[in-house]
Amino acid sequence: MDASQAKQPSLSEPRTQSQDSRDEILKAAMGLFANRGFHETSMSEVAREARVSKALIFWHFKTKEELFVAVLNRLLEPYFIDFAEEAAMDERAQIEKLVESYLSFVRDNASSVRFFLAQMLHDQRLSEGLNDQVLKLYSGYRAMLVELIARAQxxxxxxxxxxxxxxxxxxxxxxxxLLIEYLFMGANSVDPEGAVAMVGEWLFGGSPAAPPSENGGTPAA
Amino acid sequence: MDASQAKQPSLSEPRTQSQDSRDEILKAAMGLFANRGFHETSMSEVAREARVSKALIFWHFKTKEELFVAVLNRLLEPYFIDFAEEAAMDERAQIEKLVESYLSFVRDNASSVRFFLAQMLHDQRLSEGLNDQVLKLYSGYRAMLVELIARAQxxxxxxxxxxxxxxxxxxxxxxxxLLIEYLFMGANSVDPEGAVAMVGEWLFGGSPAAPPSENGGTPAA
DNA sequence: GTTGCCATTGACCGAAAGGTTAGCCGAATT
DNA sequence: AATTCGGCTAACCTTTCGGTCAATGGCAAC
Known part of the structure; x- marks a missing residue:
């Protein structure tokens, strides 16, 4: 019943028939919501896509909104960036890795990132939970960056x-x-390596070349 | 009839009754579309808000979509950043001014910027024209930046x-x-001055403090 | 076998959507 | 005075929407 608490079949639970249909519905709704949005997706469409009667959807989820937030939560599940904080790397490498992770994450999940962004911009009420969770992710990431930079300094x-x-x-x-540029211009306009290099050069000195201070700096005048 | 070509009363044209109602409709639609979106705004609402019969709307605009793009175009009209390219300033000051302009523009037009962004992300088909125009603005801005940086270098x-x-x-x-941060976190989390300073320090040496490179351009040591 | 519950359905509902139509009104043209 | 025509509206139409409900098949417990 509670959407935010979808029970996962932790250990060989027999996986009832009902769970199957629930999943089917969620899967269908996910696809439709994600690339058509909330208001442009009708319950009948979801039903048809899930090959299930419309009434069954309302048996699983009280309202359309409830279905929607269930979909949001499920879409959000794989959303975390694994910060393989390998102790072997120095801070610079770690920061660069972090940046790289962010960008490749965006690249891999472009379509749902787009969906989330649009949803959060458009319908703040419907996506409060989404907002919170994204914010949490975001500030976690920021905290890691802050700490890394502090150590580097x-x-x-x-x-x-x-x-x-x-x-x-x-x-x-x-x-x-870079994320929004990527969303609008597509992959060709953003090159992660360049961005990483730019960041490296910004925070630390010139990237592969000379140390930042006095003489090393500017080559071509 | 043609939405993209709204006739403006260039010189004391007597401003027919029809134009008045058209304006009223556009104004109402603008408000509703902007903070509820396309699909969540009904023609009846627009009619009520404009104190006009629904049929009249369809007399002015063939379809709901046509009304929408007319609204988009009208909303887009005031969209340009005036780059007061004062020759007196050096490149650094000009760049910083450009950055400042961008940020204050966003701040002043936050709600419609938000609307446009959401719209473009969500409904690419409906907002092709919008896309183009924003892109034009964007690349104009980019071109100015490129040139300024080149000169500075x-x-x-x-x-x-x-x-x-x-x-x-x-x-x-x-x-x-910064724009999206502003849209999500609100004014308190983004401080333009800090951003401008950061940009200045990034492109040129440390702004009021120690210069990173030799001694040449940067003033206070 | 019957009882009772879970899962599921087709048929249905009122509301609201986008859009149409027939006609009214008042001012200009003849 | 009659006609025309732009501006405008009330009423209507069709479709689809989110949502309900009574009824049903299947299946485990008794």
Whole structure:
């Protein structure tokens, strides 16, 4: 009944018939909602797509909205970025890896990222839970960045003076900007490697080349 | 009839009764579409809001879609950033001014920016024209940035090595990131001055503080 | 076998959607 | 005075919407 608490068949539960149809419905609704939106998707369509009677949907989910948030939650499940915080790497490499993760994540989940973004922009009421969860993800990511940058600054690896919080915020903004650019312009316009390099160069000195300070800096004048 | 070609009363045209009602309808539709979206706004609502019969709307606009694109175009009209390219300023100041313009533009037009973004993300078909126009604006802005950065690099003011195009692209991404951060977190989380400072420091040396490179361009050491 | 519950359905409902139609009104043209 | 025509409306039409309900098949417990 409770949408936010979809029971997962933890251990060899016999997986009732009902769960099957529920899944079928969720799957169908997911597809339809994701690329047509909430208001443009009718329950009859969902029913047809799931090869189930419309009444059954209302047996599983009290209202259309309830179905929708169930779909949101299910879509959100795989949403986390695994920060393989390999201790072997220095802070710079870790930060670059983090940036890379973000970008490849966006690339891999482009369509649902797009959907979520549109949904959050459009219908704040319907997607409160979504908002919260995305925010949580987001601030987790930000926290990691802040800490990494702080460590880098302490170690003296990092040339940038601003507070780690500010640097992280700006960096995140840049990433989000790349995200929307990607959503609108497609893959060809955004190259992750370039972005990573740019970030590296920004936070630390010139990327593969000379150290940041006095002489090394500017090659071609 | 043609929505993209709304006749403006260029010179003291007597402003017929019909134009008045058309305007009233557009105004009402603008408000409703903007903060409820296309599919969640009904023609009856528009009619009520404009204090006009529903049939009249269909007399002015063949379909709901036509009304919508007319609204889009009208909303888009005031959309341009005036780049007061004051020759007196050096490139750094100009760039910073450009960044500032962008941010204050977003701040001033937050709600319709949000609407446009949601619309473009959600319903690409309905907003093709919108897409084009925004893209035009966008690439104009980018071009200005590219040129300014190029000039700054030639003059040696600018420490950054990457191609002006890359730098501008990254900078624009950062701005877009700030935009979406602003849309989601509200005004308190984004401070334009900080962003401008960060940009300045990124492209040129540390702004009021220690310069990273030699000694040339940057003032206070 | 019957009872009772779970899962499922087709038929149905009122409301509201986008859109149409026939006709009214008032001012200009003849 | 009669005609025309742009602006406008009430009433209507069709379709589809989210949602309900009475009824049913299957299946485990008794």
């Amino acid at each position: 302490q170690k003296g690896i990092c040339t940038r003076r601003p507070a780690p919080e500010s640097a992280a915020a700006f960096l995140l903004s840049a990433l989000n900007g | 030639q003059k040696g003011i600018c420490t950054r090595r990457p191609a002006p195009e890359s730098a501008a692209a990254f900078l624009l991404s950062a701005l877009n990131g």
